[in-house]
Amino acid sequence: MGSGVAGLHTAWRASTHGEVLILTKRTLFDSATAYAQGGIAAALGAGDSPDLHRKDTLAAGAALCDTEAVEVLVEEGPARIRELQLAGARFDLGTDGRLKLGKEAAHSRRRIVHAQGDRTGAEVARTLVDRVHASRRVSVLEHARVLELIVERGRCAGVRASVLGQPVEIRADATVLATGGCGQVYRYTTNPVVATGDGFAIAHRADVTLADMEFVQFHPTALDTPENPLALVSEAVRGEGAVLRNAEGERFMVKRHKLAELAPRDVVARAIFNEQKRTGRVWLDARSLGKNFATRFPGITALCRARGIEPGEQLIPVTPAAHYMMGGIVTDLSGRTSLADLFACGEVACTGVHGANRLASNSLLEGLVFAERVAREMGQAGRHAVPRRPRPFDVPPLADRGAAQVAADAIRALMWDAAGIDRNSRGLRACTRQLAEIGERLTGGMTEERNMCDTAMLIAGAALARRESRGGHYRSDFPRAKGEWRGKRLEW
Ligand SMILES: Cc1cc2nc3c(=O)[nH]c(=O)nc-3n(C[C@H](O)[C@H](O)[C@H](O)COP(=O)(O)OP(=O)(O)OC[C@H]3O[C@@H](n4cnc5c(N)ncnc54)[C@H](O)[C@@H]3O)c2cc1C
Known part of the structure; x- marks a missing residue:
């Protein structure tokens, strides 16, 4: 999926x-993967x-990572990159023909593999x-939205989906949830519109174990425009x-952290969020770069110009935005979940490699490394898919789109x-209460909004339960990390 x-x-x-x-909600290219800019980290x-x-x-x-999973990630990562190159990926190379490696915040070495500068994900x-199209054994169903898992005799036997609005039941020996993240549950996000948290909600409704749902990473500087999703700066x-x-023109980060604008992501995001509340709009001032801006950042220049901003001459409006979900469906090192024959990998999974905060460029890597392990394990999967006459089910009639949008907007604002x-x-507390009220008002056809609401509830519930601040999770009423929470994960 x-x-x-x-x-x-x-x-x-x-x-x-x-x-x-492969079932996918829109087209093959609609994914957060296609949006990824910076690159893939590998030693x-x-x-x-x-x-x-x-x-x-x-x-x-x-202090929340699973050390074994991290070991797998960093040891197997380099082989996955080389394999992808052999499969045809055109990563940027230096004049010596070797991979050009970039450096990113919190990485102690240059290790970011990238393509066409900032078009790595694409x-x-x-x-x-290309690989999938080249394989005669892979079929693709686009515009196929998974609605629920089929659970029989304690195993996952496949999924029920809406394919172009028609009910379709698919039986499989092994089912893999690779449905990505849930940035769309927040008013401001860099995630594509498909990232409504379906996989988390579908798994939770089937009693599959999830963990670390309180850990959401917010990117400090998305372009503050009335769009969804927001472009990344x-x-x-x-x-x-x-x-x-x-809004008063003050360079506020100098007072907040010794590294000022280059402080860790969560520190900068929180400072911007508070300044927005205190003074109004926050701006990125890149005027010192002048004409060099366009040469150094052609992609961002194009994004800004398309929105009427000349980045080397004018202030750029920015806002923090939901960017990445660290938690998700708990898996072992082979991607197995708590439900037999159901696997998960990518952003929807919680392998434990990110702990309370993701290191930049580790998520594409996690996708590659653990997908490989899932594929290997599926080779060992038994034959369980019993061909049966599909149980008839209805795809709920299309909801009133206006009412659905109102519900989605209410969830995102809350x-x-x-x-x-x-x-x-x-x-x-108020948020969980209001989410429950919204949930009650949702009609059968609002399946995506139901998934947003359920995933939002998991995040808010976990955030309420963790009475400390750690990584991407900040509680102003418990602003420090606490010893008793060290290494402790909340499962749902
Ligand atoms: C703007 C941006 C920049 C980023 N930059 C980087 C970077 O430089 N480096 C890095 O490592 N990471 C980066 N990330 C994060 C990274 O892109 C994602 O974490 C990663 O691509 C997730 O891959 P995935 O396969 O798990 O999910 P996705 O790529 O999001 O794919 C999920 C798929 O599931 C489908 N789907 C969802 N629900 C359903 C359903 N109900 N039925 C059927 N299909 C469904 C979606 O349509 C989509 O095809 C960035 C993210 C964003 C948004």
Whole structure:
């Protein structure tokens, strides 16, 4: 289920063991994967090693990573990158023909593999879609929205889906949820519109175990425009000297952190969020770069110009935005979930590699590494899919789109205000109460909004239960990490 890096890689590799069907909600290219800019982290450079990558990943994860899963990620990552190159991925190369490796915040070495500068995800998606198309054993159903898992005798026997509005039941020996994240439950997000948290909600309704749902990563600087999703303004712009100013023109980050604009993501995101509340709009001031801006950041320049902003001459309006879900469906090192014959990989899974905070560029890598393991394990899966006459079921009639939009907007506003960057007990309690009320008003046809509401409830519930601050989770009523929560994961 899903056609991002995780779903496509699984399908390609599992096709060596048998017939594979990909179901995807829109087209093969509609995924967060296709949006990814910066790149993929892997210890491939001189002077780097899996051990250094492991240390950086564990440091970002704030004592909540699964060390075995991190070991797998950093040890197997380099092989997955080389394999992708052999499969046709055109990553950027230096004049010596070796991979050009970028450096990103909190990485102690240059280890970010990228393509066409900031179009890495699109290149990964293109390569994997080519592989999938080349395989005669992979079929694809686009515009196929998974609604629920079929659970029989304690095993997952497949899914029920709406394919172009028609009910379709699919039986399988092994089912893989690779449905990505849930940024769309927040008012401001960089995630594509397909990221409504379907996989989390579908799994939860089937009693599959989830964990770490309170850990959401917010990117500090998305372009503040009335769009959904919001375009990303890379950290690299601040790295080149751009500064943040509040509505009064003050450079507020200097007072907040010794690294000012280059402080960790969660610190900068929280500072911007608070300044927005205190003074109004927040701006990125890159005027010191002048004409060089367009040469150094052609992609961002194009994004800004298309919205009437000349980034080297004018202030750029920015806002933090929901970017990545660290938690999800709990899996073992082979992607197995708590339900037999159901696997999960990619952003929807919780392998434990990110802990409480993801190290930049580790998510595409996680998708590749664990999809490979899932595909291998599927080769061992028994034959359980009993061909049966499909049980008739109805796809609920299309909901009133206006009412559905109102419900979605209400969820997104609630989550942004109470379960976003700055949380507290009072706000979270009110949020869960109001989410329950919205849930009661949803009609049968509002399946996506139901998934948003259920996923939002999981996030808010987990955020309420964790009475401390750690990684991406900040509680203003418990602003410090606590010893008793160290290494403790909340399961649902
Ligand atoms: C703007 C942006 C920039 C990023 N930059 C980077 C980066 O530089 N490096 C990095 O490592 N990570 C980056 N990330 C994060 C990374 O892109 C994602 O975490 C990763 O691509 C997730 O891959 P995935 O396969 O799990 O999910 P996705 O790529 O999101 O794919 C999920 C798929 O599931 C489908 N789907 C969802 N629900 C259903 C359903 N009910 N039925 C059927 N199909 C369904 C979707 O349509 C989609 O095809 C970025 C993310 C964003 C949004």
